[in-house]
Amino acid sequence: MSLLSLSLPLRARIGRRPMLAMGLAILGGFVALALLAPLIAPFDPILQDAGAKLLPPSWDHPFGTDNFGRDVFSRVLWGTRIDLQIAVLGVVFPFLIGTGVGTVAGFFGGWVDAVLMRVIDVVLAFPFLVLMLSIIAILGPGLASFYIAMALVGWVSYARLIRAQILVLKSQDFAVAAASLGFSRLRIMFRHLLPNALAGSLVFVMSDAVLVLLNGASISYLGLGVQPPVAEWGVMVAEAQGFISQAWWITLFPGLAIVTLAFGFSLTGDALADLMGVHE
Amino acid sequence: MTPLLDIANLSVVFRGENEERPLLDGITVGLGRGEILGLVGESGSGKSLLCRAVMGLLPSRRLHVTGGTVRLQGQDILNADMGAIRGRRIGMIFQNPTSHLDPVMTVGRQICEGLGQHRGLSGPAARAEAVDLLGQVGFPDPAAAFSSHAHRFSGGMRQRAMIAIALACEPEILIADEPTTALDVTIQAQILRLLMELRDRRGLSIILITHDLGVVAQTCDRIAVMRRGQLVEVGEKRALLAAPAHPYTRQLVASHPSLSHAGDPPRHDGDGAQPLFDVRGLEVAFPLGGGFLRPKRMLRALKGVSLSVRPGETVGIVGESGSGKSTLARTIMGLTRATGGDVVFAGRSLMSERAAAMKALRSDVAMVFQDPFNSLNPRMTVGQTLAEVLRNQGETPRDGIPARIGELLDMVGLERDLADRRPRSLSGGQCQRAGIARALAVNPSVIVADECVAALDVTIQAQIVALFRELAERQGLTLLFIAHDLAIVRNLCERVVVMHHGEIIEDGPSTEVFARPTRAYTAALIAAIPDIDPDRPLGRGETNDNREELAT
Numbered sequence: 120m121s122l123l124s125l126s127l128p129l130r131a132r133i134g135r136r137p138m139l140a141m142g143l144a145i146l147g148g149f150v151a152l153a154l155l156a157p158l159i160a161p162f163d164p165i166l167q168d169a170g171a172k173l174l175p176p177s178w179d180h181p182f183g184t185d186n187f188g189r190d191v192f193s194r195v196l197w198g199t200r201i202d203l204q205i206a207v208l209g210v211v212f213p214f215l216i217g218t219g220v221g222t223v224a225g226f227f228g229g230w231v232d233a234v235l236m237r238v239i240d241v242v243l244a245f246p247f248l249v250l251m252l253s254i255i256a257i258l259g260p261g262l263a264s265f266y267i268a269m270a271l272v273g274w275v276s277y278a279r280l281i282r283a284q285i286l287v288l289k290s291q292d293f294a295v296a297a298a299s300l301g302f303s304r305l306r307i308m309f310r311h312l313l314p315n316a317l318a319g320s321l322v323f324v325m326s327d328a329v330l331v332l333l334n335g336a337s338i339s340y341l342g343l344g345v346q347p348p349v350a351e352w353g354v355m356v357a358e359a360q361g362f363i364s365q366a367w368w369i370t371l372f373p374g375l376a377i378v379t380l381a382f383g384f385s386l387t388g389d390a391l392a393d394l395m396g397v398h399e
Numbered sequence: 400m401t402p403l404l405d406i407a408n409l410s411v412v413f414r415g416e417n418e419e420r421p422l423l424d425g426i427t428v429g430l431g432r433g434e435i436l437g438l439v440g441e442s443g444s445g446k447s448l449l450c451r452a453v454m455g456l457l458p459s460r461r462l463h464v465t466g467g468t469v470r471l472q473g474q475d476i477l478n479a480d481m482g483a484i485r486g487r488r489i490g491m492i493f494q495n496p497t498s499h500l501d502p503v504m505t506v507g508r509q510i511c512e513g514l515g516q517h518r519g520l521s522g523p524a525a526r527a528e529a530v531d532l533l534g535q536v537g538f539p540d541p542a543a544a545f546s547s548h549a550h551r552f553s554g555g556m557r558q559r560a561m562i563a564i565a566l567a568c569e570p571e572i573l574i575a576d577e578p579t580t581a582l583d584v585t586i587q588a589q590i591l592r593l594l595m596e597l598r599d600r601r602g603l604s605i606i607l608i609t610h611d612l613g614v615v616a617q618t619c620d621r622i623a624v625m626r627r628g629q630l631v632e633v634g635e636k637r638a639l640l641a642a643p644a645h646p647y648t649r650q651l652v653a654s655h656p657s658l659s660h661a662g663d664p665p666r667h668d669g670d671g672a673q674p675l676f677d678v679r680g681l682e683v684a685f686p687l688g689g690g691f692l693r694p695k696r697m698l699r700a701l702k703g704v705s706l707s708v709r710p711g712e713t714v715g716i717v718g719e720s721g722s723g724k725s726t727l728a729r730t731i732m733g734l735t736r737a738t739g740g741d742v743v744f745a746g747r748s749l750m751s752e753r754a755a756a757m758k759a760l761r762s763d764v765a766m767v768f769q770d771p772f773n774s775l776n777p778r779m780t781v782g783q784t785l786a787e788v789l790r791n792q793g794e795t796p797r798d799g800i801p802a803r804i805g806e807l808l809d810m811v812g813l814e815r816d817l818a819d820r821r822p823r824s825l826s827g828g829q830c831q832r833a834g835i836a837r838a839l840a841v842n843p844s845v846i847v848a849d850e851c852v853a854a855l856d857v858t859i860q861a862q863i864v865a866l867f868r869e870l871a872e873r874q875g876l877t878l879l880f881i882a883h884d885l886a887i888v889r890n891l892c893e894r895v896v897v898m899h900h901g902e903i904i905e906d907g908p909s910t911e912v913f914a915r916p917t918r919a920y921t922a923a924l925i926a927a928i929p930d931i932d933p934d935r936p937l938g939r940g941e942t943n944d945n946r947e948e949l950a951t
Binding site: 291292295296299300301302310311315 | 734758778787834
């Protein structure tokens with residue numbers, strides 16, 4: 120709702136902000152590639168060709184082929200679908216949970232806040248990846264486990280961010296005014312406080328997407344996320360690591376894709392921070 | 400005699416991406432030696448900007464001086480090296496001493512800094528000079544103040560410290576930008592006296608920026624009135640106040656609360672009626688500090704307050720900051736829990752029948768807040784804000800809401816098409832009117848207004864007060880008007896309640912209390928109001944408390 124209400128001035132300002140325009144162009148480009156993958160990709164991403172193993176980049180195979188003779192270009196294209204999904208879903212669930220918990224903790228304060236904050240401390244006490252890995256180990260490898268683990272671990276940063284904002288906002292006059300007018304707590308929390316607290320988190324979503332993307336790649340690299348032969352950038356890098364001295368292209372191109380997408384997210388995030396900073 | 404500081408035809412523009420706006424338009428004014436010049440105007444009139452331009456401290460890179468000269472003793476300083484002039488020859492003090500003092504450096508060291516930089520003093524010599532300065536600005540124990548940090552002092556003492564820092568460099572000119580706006584009236588009177596003494600003793604020239612004509616009338620020799628980047632009138636204080644030539648100056652003089660006897664406070668005839676609010680021995684205490692396994696200390700904000708308000712009364716609650724007047728308002732609204740005593744609203748006790756009392760409060764009492772921008776949800780338009788209240792209250796049928804919003808906006812004197820605007824794009828006065836419209840949307844019988852004009856310019860203040868007066872007269876509203884500004888209360892309220900340290904020390908009809916205060920504190924408070932008549936001198940601003948403060 121907050122994004123919607125901002126959308127008009129946003130659109131007007133994008134043109135004047137090269138950073139934002141570039142970030143959005145990169146993200147848009149990847150979305151287009153993901154949608155059009157079946158049309159653009161010259162080969163089936165999982166089709167193996169024993170006669171075309173480890174071919175260097177050429178006109179037929181612009182990014183070369185891997186050790187099973189699969190076309191790296193097609194695999195990178197198809198991988199866009201999975202990796203975008205990871206970046207989006209890996210952020211959305213933590214964002215929703217964290218926002219809810221943070222709002223409740225900040226608004227009610229007292230023992231509710233104390234309990235929720237201690238839960239957050241417990242989550243934060245474990246190294247992020249270790250906790251992720253143990254949750255995935257319990258649930259069994261796969262993307263679904265990855266999303267669940269992300270949701271269980273990643274919400275804490277959003278909760279802390281939102282709680283801090285709500286704490287500041289709830290003592291402001293407009294919140295007191297809402298209380299003095301007899302509005303319900305739910306209404307004050309979600310209609311009055313939350314929309315004003317969201318700006319910071321929306322910016323954080325962008326930089327968090329980068330981290331989630333890299334996490335997803337790491338988890339897949341460890342063999343706990345996306346399972347072969349599905350094309351995912353992290354898996355591709357992992358699979359090809361043994362061939363890095365003979366066939367650099369198998370790791371380079373998916374690696375570049377990860378970096379470029381991450382760059383797109385962080386550019387957009389920085390520009391948004393700028394924009395909202397001016398706005399606040 | 401050539402003036403010490405001579406500003407001629409000074410113009411400053413704002414250059415945006417595709418616009419150019421004049422902010423100062425050909426300002427010409429001079430400041431003589433040992434003179435106090437009052438620079439008066441409303442927010443946005445360019446009075447602070449003028450002084451910043453003189454100091455070479457324009458607040459943004461988009462601002463450019465496009466013409467004119469500034470001469471200090473005949474020497475052009477606009478293009479000179481300001482390092483030798485800023486601080487050394489022209490000193491400056493600001494509205495908010497807290498944010499302009501370094502919190503981790505002792506007051507003494509901050510003074511020594513200036514002494515070292517501009518006068519080459521160091522070590523014991525600087526220390527001796529600094530202690531002497533602290534004594535001059537009225538610190539009772541200068542040596543102790545020298546080694547204290549700013550947070551140890553009250554607002555008034557901090558402002559004194561700022562003045563001492565500015566004086567350290569022995570400037571010829573002191574620019575004081577709203578130096579007393581953030582202070583209580585009695586403290587304000589002390590600081591103004593100090594400035595006048597310094598002028599007499601050191602031959603200091605002062606430019607005093609303020610929005611309060613009363614302050615300039617009491618302290619200044621000449622007055623310069625600014626509006627929208629232009630100097631509309633300059634003249635000797637008495638002449639200008641007695642016969643203002645420009646219509647804007649006339650409006651400013653007329654808006655000043657100490658003069659505008661636009662009529663007596665509205666009367667009511669509900670003397671025999673059942674009290675609407677009955678506050679009995681109300682006590683509120685807040686935990687202070689303390690924490691895990693440490694005993695909490697309690698701050699007693701209200702110490703047994705009793706007050707009863709009858710329907711249709713307009714009651715002004717006055718007191719200085721920390722007197723507990725806002726706490727009283729919040730507690731009778733049920734927003735803060737009482738720790739003792741009781742509030743009975745319309746026959747229902749907030750202690751024993753909380754749910755019922757709250758229900759009655761919410762449908763009958765509305766609040767108006769101090770900061771007009773902060774009291775409206777920044778992400779909602781005025782129309783959405785009002786619609787939400789109307790829907791929540793449920794008395795207006797759904798399809799009648801747009802019409803009712805129009806009515807409410809008419810009632811508070813806002814254009815109907817402002818309903819689609821967000822608070823950020825409104826002026827302070829418009830926001831406050833929207834806030835009042837929101838309060839009226841509840842269709843209340845009581846309005847509790849907490850310092851609701853304190854953040855507004857004087858002419859807007861006068862309009863809002865007039866609006867309240869009209870609402871109270873026409874709709875028979877009961878009004879609890881909380882303010883630190885006694886002059887406004889005297890004009891608006893028929894009854895005044897004076898609070899001090901969490902207690903009510905005086906309660907009676909306004910005319911009575913202002914004419915014959917029974918308590919010394921009330922008398923000191925009234926005497927400290929800067930009157931717009933220069934011949935009614937300022938009180939000393941000393942209450943028993945201040946003396947205590949000065950002594951510690």
